[in-house]
Amino acid sequence: MNAGPTTAATDFPATASRRRILARTRLDFWLDALLLVAYTLAYSLGFTGIATHEWLGIGLGALLLVHLTLHWDWVIRTTRKLLRRGGRDRFVWLVNLLLLLSMTLCIASGILISEVALPELGITLRASSFWRQMHGTTATLTLILVPIHAALDWRWIVGVARRFAAWRPGRSR
Numbered sequence: 001m002n003a004g005p006t007t008a009a010t011d012f013p014a015t016a017s018r019r020r021i022l023a024r025t026r027l028d029f030w031l032d033a034l035l036l037v038a039y040t041l042a043y044s045l046g047f048t049g050i051a052t053h054e055w056l057g058i059g060l061g062a063l064l065l066v067h068l069t070l071h072w073d074w075v076i077r078t079t080r081k082l083l084r085r086g087g088r089d090r091f092v093w094l095v096n097l098l099l100l101l102s103m104t105l106c107i108a109s110g111i112l113i114s115e116v117a118l119p120e121l122g123i124t125l126r127a128s129s130f131w132r133q134m135h136g137t138t139a140t141l142t143l144i145l146v147p148i149h150a151a152l153d154w155r156w157i158v159g160v161a162r163r164f165a166a167w168r169p170g171r172s173r
């Protein structure tokens with residue numbers, strides 16, 4: 001955006017911060033979309049085969065860490081607010097916490113029963129039926145929680161997707 005000579009001095013910081021917010025919204029949106037695609041593929045073991053499944057699952061763990069880091073301020077803010085408020089915020093917080101726990105357990109138990117990725121790295125563990133069962137259970141629990149998690153943020157997803165659909169190169173929105 002060009003700042004002409006008549007532009008007020010305060011316009012530049014406002015535009016810069018708007019751009020920063022926009023760039024951040026884009027990053028959040030595409031990272032969330034990537035997480036959803038990676039998760040759907042990870043769940044489709046019969047389609048990907050075991051080797052892709054395992055490496056994809058490990059990659060998903062790394063993406064999950066980035067996602068959590070980007071939304072850490074939300075975690076802190078909402079946890080603080082919960083002490084004072086209830087209702088929807090409390091429900092969203094609970095769903096997110098459950099999802100985080102089940103996905104972390106799913107990835108951790110997957111690593112503990114790994115048949116390809118860990119042996120390729122020279123690590124062999126004795127697979128126990130406990131972790132195998134934990135992997136199946138947490139994968140199912142995650143499958144239930146992911147759509148609820150997305151549905152709770154549905155307005156944000158549709159709003160951002162609409163703005164992207166209407167976006168033209170060279171025009172800032």
Ligand code: HEM
Binds near residue numbers: 058108135136
């Ligand atoms: C969020 C990520 C993941 C999801 C959603 C997921 C999902 C699944 C599902 C649905 C199954 C079939 C369970 C059953 O038949 O009872 C499975 C099996 C399995 N997963 Fe994962 N998984 C994930 C991550 C991982 C990771 C990171 C690893 C290892 C590095 C892994 C290794 C395995 C293995 C070894 C099996 C057993 C395959 C077999 O029964 O032959 N998974 N996973």
